[in-house]
Amino acid sequence: MDLRFSAQDEDFRRELRAWLDANLPAEMREPAFWAGKGSDESFELRREWEARKAAAGFAGIQWPTEYGGRGGTPTMKAIYDEEMARAAAPSTVNPLGLAFLAPTVMAIGTDAQKRDIIRPLLHCETIWCQGFSEPGAGSDLAAISMRAEPQGEEYLLNGQKIWTTNALHGDKIFTMARTGTPDGGKRHAGISMLLVDMHQLGVEARPLKQMTGASEFGEVFFTDATCPKTDVLGGEGNGWATAMLLLSFERGSSAIAQYTEFRRMWDEVVGVAARMDRDGRPAVEDPVLRQELAAALIELECLKYHSWHVLTQTSNGRDLGFEASMTKIMWSETFRRVSDVYEKVVGTAFAVPKPRPDLSLEELTTTAMWSRSCTIWGGSQQVQRTVVAERVLGLPR
């Protein structure tokens, strides 16, 4: 057991912290617990910020230098995530491209794909969307029905995607479509992953308004849209394997960033509890709420320890495999836990977004609602539990 970081890692942390102090724009230092919200107004600012980070060498921390990355270790990536969260820097505007598409292209992309996709993505010149979910295929990804008909050197795309993050800002979309028929009842066969230009006639994105009032995601309609055959990732008909590879680039190491963010939210909730009345006393003195605040903190501390476990595994070169499903459940439920206790602390005041001018409750309220989505996206909590039961515990199907 040794929880210290190496001198080299601490140097990196100091360098990054100093750079953030000097470069993070003041307007981005507002206490935002989840920087994804309200993205319509701030998207371009955040995109510029992302490009500035990349230009300064603070992007693609673990990517090989040949792709413009820093060639760093999992520990450096964890430090990076933690420092970004600590500084309340906005989260990336290109999460699906950076976390999933880029490593997949590095692993199985053609030379042309590597050349054309990775660098512009890193510098946020190209914003990527993920077109997996359909109205009839959410967590059940193999149920997709979007068609890609071969026509000469192209495919002709028809169908619809839904819950597409960044749909209105996206330049490109990596998406799953049926290029063949299911082979003898094998639902996973005959699917390809296509890299599609969203700036074309035949691709229409419409916003979906979330319960927070924002529209971070949307629907994408394909009507005789085209995609060159050279823009298949991983080979025609191999879409399922490509998707599984892509989804295996789990984000367990960022659990430390999630801890840092949720812990900041918890601290804020305690501050609110000190100012809210409950039975004529500060809510923070209420014995039941104290139990709930402590219970949430227990989960938070355990999430921090788990992030150390994940970091230990990854930096020792071990693959977490299906443990990533556990990590997803852990952080999303911990987030819900903190949000739930906030709702209980404010009580009736949750009915209005701005009950007291001295407390920034709007952000907390939005965050509490946003937490509702995290147990759905990226594979619902129920699907993840099945994965843990069957793949980690070894229970029969």
Place this chain on the structure above:
Amino acid sequence: MQFQLTDEQRALQDAVRSYLRDRFGPAQVRELYENPGGDGVPAPLWKALGEQGWLAVLVPEEHDGVGLGLLDAAVLAREFGAGTVPGPWLGTVLVAEAVRLAGSPEQQAELLPGLAAGRTKGAVALLRPGSSPSPAAAPATASAGTLSGRLDLVEYPAVADVLVVAAGSDAGTGLYLVDPRGTGVTVTSVDSLDRTVRLGTVTLDGAPAGRLGHSGAATVQELLDRAAVLVANDLVGIARKALTDTVDYDRTRVQFGKPVGSFQAVQHALADLHIAITFAEHAATYAAHAADVDAPDRRLAASVAKAKAADAADAATSAMIQFHGGIGYTWEHHTHFSFKRCKRLQAAYGDAAQHREQIARLTVDAAAVAT
């Protein structure tokens, strides 16, 4: 950054695991259940604990100990929980810790070698049952070199050679050494629901007692925290074993023509348990390490570990009975061994609610003042 056991700690884990697999299993636990009048200390097991250095783990080498840390002791506690191991291991280790932390050089030289070797069995009474773990809950009062008070639910008082008691006096709370077979001491055995332990009431009526060197309220708190961390690790062992056994059973038990473990209601419940237990394992591991390196958050970590482990083990042993079906409710099956041990330990040294309140004092109150 390495948040994992060292190779040496894994070897220790393997050693105790293979000992328990080969020499002490459910059949031996059953003997304890069928013979509640016995002293509850299987002689071969106790001999092995002494010979293997598992009693000496925290005793400094200069006093014939192994000189390891609380995390090493936690490794043992976890395996003992998984194996529902009986005997005064915890009491003996805690007496040794009390002497190590606060004893005078003479007290250390006199007591530690015997405790390390297993020649001397220890018992402790640090707080009134039901109380939050704090020096304010000392169960005895000290006056003019004697102790008085009623010590309830003491583990293994009938076999103990030395008793460490927390007692209050005009000079503040401290730790005292009492001879359990000396004058002014009455030991009464009581039935224990969990028969992997023997419990008793010790009545002190002007019993001669020597104060442990420079012990004070801080030492009492330190010992209570260490006790909570070891018990948390025992609970984690209980919880993991309960889940593993349940998964094994539900993998093969067929109902409605399918293995029970293929039903989603069962799968999701067991997946949630696995996650809760994993969190508890991390917390119990970190709390022991935090004590070893004197981390600033070590008291918080102890409470996080005890609260999380208690809740996880409670859920896991309850689920163990439920997901074994009818067989899990029988005396013949071993589910109740773990269940009853869990029930005893989840309340020992502060239950989950008491530790959550402690966490609130350490964090919520500090943060609220700062706001």
